[in-house]
Amino acid sequence: MVKFKLHFHADCDGITSAYFVSRELDRLNFQYALYPSLGASVELKGSNNICLDISDVKTQSPLNFSLDHHITEKYPLFHANFRQVGFEWPVSFDSYLLFGDLSLAWVAAIGIAADWCAQKVPVKFWDTVREQWPQLKIPKKIEQLPLIKGPIGRMANMIDASVAVNKQSGAIYALRALQESETPDDFLEGKGKAEKLVTLREKILKEVATILDKEEVFDECVFLRFNSPYNIKSLVAGHAKERNPGKVIIIAQNERDKIRVSFRGGDHLDVLVKELTEGIGGGGGHPQASGGWIHHWHWEKFRDRLNKKLHCTLK
Numbered sequence: 001m002v003k004f005k006l007h008f009h010a011d012c013d014g015i016t017s018a019y020f021v022s023r024e025l026d027r028l029n030f031q032y033a034l035y036p037s038l039g040a041s042v043e044l045k046g047s048n049n050i051c052l053d054i055s056d057v058k059t060q061s062p063l064n065f066s067l068d069h070h071i072t073e074k075y076p077l078f079h080a081n082f083r084q085v086g087f088e089w090p091v092s093f094d095s096y097l098l099f100g101d102l103s104l105a106w107v108a109a110i111g112i113a114a115d116w117c118a119q120k121v122p123v124k125f126w127d128t129v130r131e132q133w134p135q136l137k138i139p140k141k142i143e144q145l146p147l148i149k150g151p152i153g154r155m156a157n158m159i160d161a162s163v164a165v166n167k168q169s170g171a172i173y174a175l176r177a178l179q180e181s182e183t184p185d186d187f188l189e190g191k192g193k194a195e196k197l198v199t200l201r202e203k204i205l206k207e208v209a210t211i212l213d214k215e216e217v218f219d220e221c222v223f224l225r226f227n228s229p230y231n232i233k234s235l236v237a238g239h240a241k242e243r244n245p246g247k248v249i250i251i252a253q254n255e256r257d258k259i260r261v262s263f264r265g266g267d268h269l270d271v272l273v274k275e276l277t278e279g280i281g282g283g284g285g286h287p288q289a290s291g292g293w294i295h296h297w298h299w300e301k302f303r304d305r306l307n308k309k310l311h312c313t314l315k
């Protein structure tokens with residue numbers, strides 16, 4: 001009997017995608033193992049791998065399948081990407097279309113909203129969610145912010161918190177909690193496995209609030225440097241961006257061997273991070289969101305470059 005390896009990005013989009021694909025594998029009585037991926041790239045061993053929401057797939061065998069929405073080359077494997085035919089749909093929506101069921105639309109909604117793609121999927125989808133679950137408070141006119149501030153965003157926070165605290169095993173746990181929940185209310189109210197996710201969400205939000213208390217605000221940018229055992233950079237960046245519209249957000253998280261930095265809320269941030277870390281670390285990404293790292297012993301150099309470039313007075 002074939003055993004599949006299900007790789008998925010350990011974020012809301014990847015986890016909800018894995019929800020729909022694993023459901024189909026279960027229906028067919030296929031065996032599979034789960035491989036959540038914290039990063040964007042995966043190197044596949046052999047064949048019978050399925051990749052969801054993973055932008056960089058390395059493989060020697062064409063007998064692997066990738067369902068993705070990033071702008072990438074066509075890999076030498078079975079590859080489907082709705083973006084290539086003009087639809088910027090997150091993988092959670094694609095997986096729902098392929099393997100879902102109307103009664104499970106709420107799960108797809110979490111992945112779509114968390115990937116900031118609310119307006120990119122057909123309005124008819126949101127009508128379906130609104131009709132079935134008025135308690136999810138889907139706005140009449142679909143907009144990203146009210147969605148992410150409502151119950152849909154709350155569910156996304158629960159999943160993100162699980163990954164932030166427990167990494168890969170947190171991703172698998174969140175997937176199991178979704179599978180166990182028959183309705184969005186079960187999940188939101190913390191029935192069964194979801195109970196732990198409610199607690200983790202509160203814990204992470206508290207941690208983020210403590211970090212935000214120490215933000216340093218300048219004319220052009222906002223700077224936040226912190227220690228945390230959790231992977232909460234993007235969450236902190238999201239909150240900081242909301243509090244400081246129009247400014248570049250710079251997040252620096254101290255790690256054992258290096259300082260990891262993230263940039264949000266500006267233009268050409270991929271170029272900026274490359275300039276700031278040149279010779280003292282590394283970095284890259286997208287124009288509106290980039291990230292990198294520097295060695296601890298190069299901190300002063302990085303700070304001086306940053307002060308010069310963004311006209312601030314970071315000490």
Ligand SMILES: [Mn+2]
Pocket residue numbers: 009011013014053
């Ligand atoms: Mn993703």
